[in-house]
Amino acid sequence: MRLLIKGGRVIDPANKVDKVLDILVENDKIVETGQNIYAEDCINIDAENKLVCPGFIDIHVHLREPGFEYKEDIYSGTRAAAAGGFTTICCMPNTEPVADNKSVISFIKEQARDKGVVNVLPIGAITKRQQGQELVEIAELFKVGCVALSDDGRPVVRADIMRYALEYAKMFSLPVLSHCEEPALSQDGQMNEGFYSTYYGLKGIPAAAEEIMVARDIILAKLTGAHVHICHVSARGSLELIRRAKEEGIKITCEVTPHHLTLTDEIVGSYDADTKVNPPLRSKEDVEVLINALSEGIIDCIASDHAPHHKEAKDCEYSAAAFGISGLETSVAVTMSLVHQGKIGLSDWVALNTIGPAQVLGLDKGTLNKGRAADITIIDPEMVKKVDPTKFYSKGKNTPFKGMEFKGWPWMTIRGGRIVFEDGKIKA
Amino acid sequence: MGFEKRKDLLGIKDLSREEIEQILDTAVPMKDILKRDIKKVPTLRGKAMVTVFYENSTRTRTSFEIAGKYLSADTVNLSVSTSSVQKGESLKDTIRTLEVMGFDLMVIRHSVSGTPHYVARNTGIRVINAGDGANEHPTQALLDMFSIREKKKTLEDLKVAIVGDILHSRVARSNIYGLTKFGCEVRVVGPATLIPPEVEKLGVKSYYSLDKALKGVDVINVLRIQRERQQKGLFPSLDEYSELYMLRPEHLKKAKEDVLVLHPGPMNRGVEISSEVADGSQSVIEEQVTNGVAVRMAILYLMMGGTKDEIIN
Amino acid sequence: MNLREKAQIMDTAGMKRALTRIAHEIIERNKGVENVALVGIRRRGGPLAERLAKKIEEIEGIKVPVGILDITLYRDDLTTLAAYPQVHRTEVNFDVNEKVIVLVDDVLYTGRTVRAAMDALIDLGRPQCIQLAVLIDRGHRELPIKADFVGKNTPTSKLEIVTVMVEEYDGKDGVIIQEVVDE
Numbered sequence: 001m002r003l004l005i006k007g008g009r010v011i012d013p014a015n016k017v018d019k020v021l022d023i024l025v026e027n028d029k030i031v032e033t034g035q036n037i038y039a040e041d042c043i044n045i046d047a048e049n050k051l052v053c054p055g056f057i058d059i060h061v062h063l064r065e066p067g068f069e070y071k072e073d074i075y076s077g078t079r080a081a082a083a084g085g086f087t088t089i090c091c092m093p094n095t096e097p098v099a100d101n102k103s104v105i106s107f108i109k110e111q112a113r114d115k116g117v118v119n120v121l122p123i124g125a126i127t128k129r130q131q132g133q134e135l136v137e138i139a140e141l142f143k144v145g146c147v148a149l150s151d152d153g154r155p156v157v158r159a160d161i162m163r164y165a166l167e168y169a170k171m172f173s174l175p176v177l178s179h180c181e182e183p184a185l186s187q188d189g190q191m192n193e194g195f196y197s198t199y200y201g202l203k204g205i206p207a208a209a210e211e212i213m214v215a216r217d218i219i220l221a222k223l224t225g226a227h228v229h230i231c232h233v234s235a236r237g238s239l240e241l242i243r244r245a246k247e248e249g250i251k252i253t254c255e256v257t258p259h260h261l262t263l264t265d266e267i268v269g270s271y272d273a274d275t276k277v278n279p280p281l282r283s284k285e286d287v288e289v290l291i292n293a294l295s296e297g298i299i300d301c302i303a304s305d306h307a308p309h310h311k312e313a314k315d316c317e318y319s320a321a322a323f324g325i326s327g328l329e330t331s332v333a334v335t336m337s338l339v340h341q342g343k344i345g346l347s348d349w350v351a352l353n354t355i356g357p358a359q360v361l362g363l364d365k366g367t368l369n370k371g372r373a374a375d376i377t378i379i380d381p382e383m384v385k386k387v388d389p390t391k392f393y394s395k396g397k398n399t400p401f402k403g404m405e406f407k408g409w410p411w412m413t414i415r416g417g418r419i420v421f422e423d424g425k426i427k428a
Numbered sequence: 429m430g431f432e433k434r435k436d437l438l439g440i441k442d443l444s445r446e447e448i449e450q451i452l453d454t455a456v457p458m459k460d461i462l463k464r465d466i467k468k469v470p471t472l473r474g475k476a477m478v479t480v481f482y483e484n485s486t487r488t489r490t491s492f493e494i495a496g497k498y499l500s501a502d503t504v505n506l507s508v509s510t511s512s513v514q515k516g517e518s519l520k521d522t523i524r525t526l527e528v529m530g531f532d533l534m535v536i537r538h539s540v541s542g543t544p545h546y547v548a549r550n551t552g553i554r555v556i557n558a559g560d561g562a563n564e565h566p567t568q569a570l571l572d573m574f575s576i577r578e579k580k581k582t583l584e585d586l587k588v589a590i591v592g593d594i595l596h597s598r599v600a601r602s603n604i605y606g607l608t609k610f611g612c613e614v615r616v617v618g619p620a621t622l623i624p625p626e627v628e629k630l631g632v633k634s635y636y637s638l639d640k641a642l643k644g645v646d647v648i649n650v651l652r653i654q655r656e657r658q659q660k661g662l663f664p665s666l667d668e669y670s671e672l673y674m675l676r677p678e679h680l681k682k683a684k685e686d687v688l689v690l691h692p693g694p695m696n697r698g699v700e701i702s703s704e705v706a707d708g709s710q711s712v713i714e715e716q717v718t719n720g721v722a723v724r725m726a727i728l729y730l731m732m733g734g735t736k737d738e739i740i741n
Numbered sequence: 742m743n744l745r746e747k748a749q750i751m752d753t754a755g756m757k758r759a760l761t762r763i764a765h766e767i768i769e770r771n772k773g774v775e776n777v778a779l780v781g782i783r784r785r786g787g788p789l790a791e792r793l794a795k796k797i798e799e800i801e802g803i804k805v806p807v808g809i810l811d812i813t814l815y816r817d818d819l820t821t822l823a824a825y826p827q828v829h830r831t832e833v834n835f836d837v838n839e840k841v842i843v844l845v846d847d848v849l850y851t852g853r854t855v856r857a858a859m860d861a862l863i864d865l866g867r868p869q870c871i872q873l874a875v876l877i878d879r880g881h882r883e884l885p886i887k888a889d890f891v892g893k894n895t896p897t898s899k900l901e902i903v904t905v906m907v908e909e910y911d912g913k914d915g916v917i918i919q920e921v922v923d924e
Contacts, residue, residue, distance in 0.1 A: 450827075454827070457811060457831065466864045469814040469815060469861075469864065471815070729828065733819050733825075
C-alpha cells in the first residue's frame with residue numbers, strides 16, 4: 001500500500017526542514033520526500049494548508065492496564081493517543097500488578113500489538129511494587145523491551161535506592177524518569193502553596209517539595225554519571241536547577257506538561273476536581289518561566305502525563321478526588337495555543353513533540369528521514385474546536401480544559417504507513 | 429443585587445458590601461424576636477431545611493436549627509457520622525436524596541474546602557456554607573460583624589486584630605473578606621507556622637508579636653487553637669503558645685480603651701484566652717451566640733422567605 | 742406602571758378633622774383611655790397613631806402608650822411578592838397583656854394586613870381586646886374584618902390605588918385616588 005501526502009507544509013526539525021513538500025509512503029516506510037512527487041496506485045492525501053510532522057511522541061502516559069481498566073485500557077488509551085496526534089506513547093508502570101516484571105511488560109506489549117493503534121513502549125518500575133525499597137530486575141526488563149524506568153506517581157524517597165537504581169540502569173543506558181516530590185512537604189496537599197491556597201483555604205504543596213527532589217536527583221546523576229529525566233517539571237526553581245545542571249554537563253533532561261504550561265493555580269477556585277493534578281498547577285510566575293524555557297532548550301520535551309480517571313474519582317469533594325488530567329487528546333491543541341500566541345516557534349514546538357522526546361529515550365524516531373517508519377502526524381493549524389470530553393476516545397473525561405476553545409488540532413495520524421486517525425475519527 | 433436573589437451563601441468573598449449590610453439590617457428586628465416571650469413568627473411555615481454536618485459542631489448546628497424553628501421552618505438534622513457516609517454513600521447521592529425529600533434549604537459543614545460549592549453545583553436546593561475546611565465560615569463572620577457594629581455603631585475603618593491559627597481558620601478568612609469591604613484595617617497575628625503564605629495579599633497586615641498587633645485596635649477576635657496542630661509539629665507546646673499568644677488583661681491596655689473581645693467558641697480558657705478577659709467587661713463572647721441566632725434568622729428569611737422566580741444561580 | 746391622580750379625597754384639614762373625630766370615638770367607646778394603647782402598623786399607621794395619641798392627650802390629659810408594629814414576618818404573600826420586603830423593627834415597648842389595643846392603619850382594603858397585625862400583636866402577649874382604627878376604608882374585603890373607627894368610607898374600583906400621605910414621610914398630608922394608565 002502506498003500513501004502520497006501532497007502539498008503539506010513539512011516540518012522536520014531534526015533535519016531543519018520547514019517547507020511545502022510531498023511525502024511518499026510505501027508499506028510501513030517513508031520512501032521519498034520531495035517536491036512534486038508523482039506516483040501511481042496510491043492513496044492521495046491532500047495536505048494543503050496542513051502541517052506534516054514526524055509522528056508525535058508522548059513519553060509520559062498512564063494506560064492503566066492491567067488493573068484499572070475502568071479508568072483506561074490499552075484499546076481506549078491508544079485510540080485517545082491517535083486522536084491526539086500521537087503515533088508513539090510510553091506507558092507508566094503504576095498498574096495493578098505493577099509493571100515491575102517480565103510478565104506484566106510482556107502482557108502490555110501483547111495487548112498493544114493486538115488492540116492498540118499506536119506504538120506503545122513500556123516503562124518499567126524502578127523498585128518492586130513501586131515501594132521504593134528493592135530494585136526491580138532491571139536487566140530482565142531491559143531485555144523484554146522497557147525503554148526507561150520510573151516509579152512515577154510516587155517518588156523514590158530513599159536516596160540510597162535511587163543511587164543504586166541510577167548506577168544499575170546506567171549499565172543498560174536506561175534513563176530513569178524521576179517523579180520529584182518530597183512527601184513530607186507535600187503530604188495532604190491539594191494545590192500549589194501560595195496566595196491562592198491561602199485564598200481558597202486548601203492545603204498547599206510548596207514548590208520546594210519538587211525542587212528538593214530535583215536537586216537531589218541532579219546530585220545523584222552527577223555522582224553516578226547516569227541519565228536522570230525529570231518528569232512534569234512545574235516549579236521555576238526546578239528549572240533553574242536543571243539549567244545549571246545542564247550547563248555543568250550533567251546528564252539531565254526534563255519534560256513539561258501542557259497543563260503546567262497554560263493553567264495557573266487560580267482556576268482551582270471552582271473547586272472542580274478536574275483541576276487537581278500532581279504536581280499541582282503553579283503560579284502565573286512559574287508558568288511564564290516554563291514557557292520561556294521552552295525556546296531556550298532547557299526543556300527537552302512536552303509530555304501529557306495523561307492520567308485518566310473514572311467519573312467517581314473526580315466527581316466528589318476536592319480532597320477526596322484523585323490527582324490527574326486526561327491529556328492525550330488535548331495536548332496538541334493546548335500547546336499549539338502557545339505557537340499562535342507567538343510564545344514559541346512552530347519548529348521548536350514540533351521538536352518538543354518529536355525529536356525531543358525521541359532523544360530523551362534514545363528512540364530511533366522523531367524524524368521524517370527516508371527509510372524510517374512512516375509515523376506521521378498531520379495538523380490542521382486553523383481548525384477551531386472546543387474541548388468536549390464527552391467525545392474523548394479516552395475513558396478518562398477528567399480535563400480542566402473542558403469547554404475551552406483552541407485553534408490547531410490533529411487532522412490525521414499515520415502510524416507505520418496506516419492511517420489510524422482522520423478528520424476526527426479513528427480508522428481501525 | 430440583593431442578597432435574597434442569591435441561590436447560595438457560600439462565602440463572604442462573593443458578597444458585596446450592600447448585601448452584608450442588608451443581612452445585618454435584617455438581623456436587628458430578628459434579635460428583637462429573641463427577647464420576646466413568644467419567640468416564633470410564622471414566616472417560614474411550610475418550608476423545610478436540613479443541616480448536614482460532616483464535622484462535629486454543636487453550636488453552629490444548634491444555632492441554625494433554632495433560627496429555623498423561630499421562623500417556623502421545619503428543621504431536620506442529618507447526623508452524617510451515624511448514617512450513610514459510614515455505609516460509603518457518596519456525597520452526591522446524599523444530596524440527591526435530600527433534594528427529592530423536598531427540602532428548600534441545606535446547611536452544610538464539611539472538613540474539605542469547597543465542598544459546599546460542589547454541593548451547590550449539584551443541587552437546586554439553596555445551600556448555606558456552615559464552614560468548609562480552612563476556606564470560609566460566612567455566618568460566623570456575619571455574626572462577628574453584627575456584634576461589632578452593634579457595639580461600635582459602625583463597621584467602617586475599624587482596626588481589628590485576629591489572633592491565633594490563621595492558617596487553618598475559616599473564621600479568620602471570612603472575617604478578613606468581610607471587614608476589608610468596610611475599609612477596616614485587619615491585622616493577623618500568630619506564630620509564623622500558622623500564618624498562611626502571602627496572606628498580606630488579602631489586604632491585611634501580619635504580625636508575630638501580640639503586643640505590636642494589638643496597638644490601638646478597636647476589636648480583638650481570638651481564634652480557637654486546635655491541639656492537633658501541636659501534634660503535627662506546628663508549634664512546640666501549648667504552654668509556649670499560651671506564653672506568646674494567650675490574650676490577658678495586660679494586652680488589652682495596648683488596644684483602644686473600648687476594645688471589644690470576640691471569640692467564635694468553644695474557648696480553650698487558659699490557652700488562647702484568659703478567663704479574666706473572656707469574662708471581662710470588654711468581652712462580647714456570650715452575646716455573639718445570641719447574635720448568631722439573629723443573623724442566621726435573617727439569612728434564612730432572606731433565602732427562604734420570598735419567591736424563587738428571581739433567584740440568580 | 743404609570744399612575745394618574747384622579748381625585749383628592751382628603752386634604753390636610755380633612756385629615757385633621759377625621760383624626761379628631763376618631764380620637765373622640767376611641768375615648769367614648771372605651772369610656773376613657775386608662776387601659777388603652779395605640780399600635781400603628783408600619784409605615785403610615787405609625788405617624789397616624791402618634792397623632793391620635795396627641796389628640797387623646799389634648800382631650801383627656803392622659804398620655805396613652807404608642808407602639809409600632811412591623812408585620813413583614815407575618816404576611817401571607819411573602820412567597821408571591823416579587824420585590825422583597827425589608828424587615829423592620831417592631832417597637833412596642835409596653836406590656837400588651839390585658840390592654841385595649843387600638844391598631845391604627847392608613848387604609849383598610851383586603852383585611853390581610855390587619856390579620857397579620859393581629860397575629861403579630863398576639864405573639865407579643867394577650868390583649869384584653871383589639872380594636873381597629875383606619876383613616877380610609879376602601880372596601881373589597883377578603884377576610885371577615887371590620888374597622889371600629891373609620892375616617893372616611895371611600896368606595897373604589899380594584900384598579901384604583903388609594904394613597905395616604907403623611908407629613909413625616911411624604912412632606913404633606915392628604916389622601917388621593919390614583920389610577921393606572923397604560924403607557
